[in-house]
Amino acid sequence: MVLRRSMLLGASALPLAFAAPSLRAQGRPVRLVVPFPPGGAVDLLGRIMAEKLAGPLGAPVVIENRGGAGGMIGADFLAKGDRDGTMIGLLGVTILCAFPFMTSRLPFNPRTDFAPVSQITDGALMCVVNAENARRNGWTDFRKLVEWSRAHPDQVKMGSSGTGTSSHINIEAINAAANAKILHVPYRGGGPAITDTLAGTIDMMFDVMPALMPHVRSGKFLALAVSSRERLSILPDVPGMGDFADLGLGQHNVVTWNAVMAPGGTPAEHLNRLNAAIRTIAGQADFVEKLKPLGYGTVVSETPAAMNALVEAETPAWQRLVQVSGARLE
Structure with a gap:
């Protein structure tokens, strides 16, 4: 099974297209939802990101761990979250591309209940x-x-x-x-x-x-x-x-990725600002170096639309992988 990335560019090759105005005037931190408990890989990534994002966003970034059901609980929490640009989440490829084919009782629609910001890693x-x-x-x-x-x-x-x-x-x-x-x-x-x-x-x-x-x-x-x-x-x-x-594994090729997403309905100006902040930290050598020993590559989306295109492009491959594996959420 072949899974390929698309519509992505390395962070160092991307110009900073949008300014990132401060959120401090709102008096609210940015909440970063991690859909797993503390101590795991996604939690580690989230904490590295939170530290770095505070600067370009002009506001503290607070981790909220919402673990359970393979990430479904945290993803559902994000889907129902604030749409004012102060709430984002780290969602993996399976939540966005595989979950719809693993259960008929998904509490959210990955296509409509999340708004794309950027890919952040692969591995x-x-x-x-x-x-x-x-x-x-x-x-x-x-x-x-x-x-x-x-x-x-x-x-x-x-x-x-x-x-x-x-x-x-x-x-x-x-x-x-x-x-x-x-x-x-x-x-x-x-x-x-x-x-x-x-x-x-x-x-x-x-x-x-x-x-x-x-x-x-x-x-x-x-x-x-x-x-x-x-x-x-x-x-x-x-x-x-x-x-x-x-x-029998010569064609097996699973490469995962994590994306920064916002609740569906978040206005485009907030998505663009958040995308710019992600690309800013992804272009910092120390951020990239922190991820390398952990096995993560740093890969970002040029625009929120490119992130959306990645989900569209990879969903059929993950659908086939779910069918081959027989994995179910029920």
């Missing part, structure tokens, strides 16, 4: 296993893990930040393509899943990199693969799915 998912469990079971590489799961159905337990997340869809697609038998265990966020993986209560995660990398460096996790077809330049020794064509 592949990384498969990590508890190092002690891996040594005990002989999981020296991803191939061994898949083969072991075939012989021991549902005994390899993979934690994710919730049902319907890119991690969930990704592992179900891998199970289907490779005849693997890895059991998905959803949590209310990445933080609790990491805690249980460290303890060995569950065996593995296949998730976004930021919160996983410190534990790989410490030796508590072993990195076995990434979800993109090709290897990543920052992890050249970690195989991509193209290395496992013999397992």
Whole structure:
């Protein structure tokens, strides 16, 4: 399955098209909704962004964690939020492009209940296993893990930040393509899943990199693969799915992204101002460098309309991925 980005440009190549007038006169901070609990990858990204955005927006940026249901609770909170330019949220590709195909009871419409601001990151998912469990079971590489799961159905337990997340869809697609038998265990966020993986209560995660990398460096996790077809330049020794064509995974290529969105109906002048602020921080070398060790690439949308076009372009690919994986939110 191929997922490609479109309508995007690197931050350094983009001129600052709009000024970002101060919100301080309103006497209100900007609220940044993170649809996961503290401690996970998206929360880390949100906190880095909040620190940087205060300057160009001229107002403090306050994180609001609204975790649960794979991001659905926080996304619904954002959809029903203030439309005056003082509320934004970090939404992942699955919320915007996959959720509509995973349930008939979605409490919001991704096409109409959110207003686009900009993409902010992209990156592949990384498969990590508890190092002690891996040594005990002989999981020296991803191939061994898949083969072991075939012989021991549902005994390899993979934690994710919730049902319907890119991690969930990704592992179900891998199970289907490779005849693997890895059991998905959803949590209310990445933080609790990491805690249980460290303890060995569950065996593995296949998730976004930021919160996983410190534990790989410490030796508590072993990195076995990434979800993109090709290897990543920052992890050249970690195989991509193209290395496992013999397992049926040669065409598997999942690359995720995060976007800054506002509640639907937010006026265009606010969206343009917010987009300008995002592009300002994305053009700062220290912001980009902070994200690199976490496995995030910095990618922004030239305009809010370009962000909207990205959602339109990628939705069919994620629809197919949901169908292949059989992942559901019910």
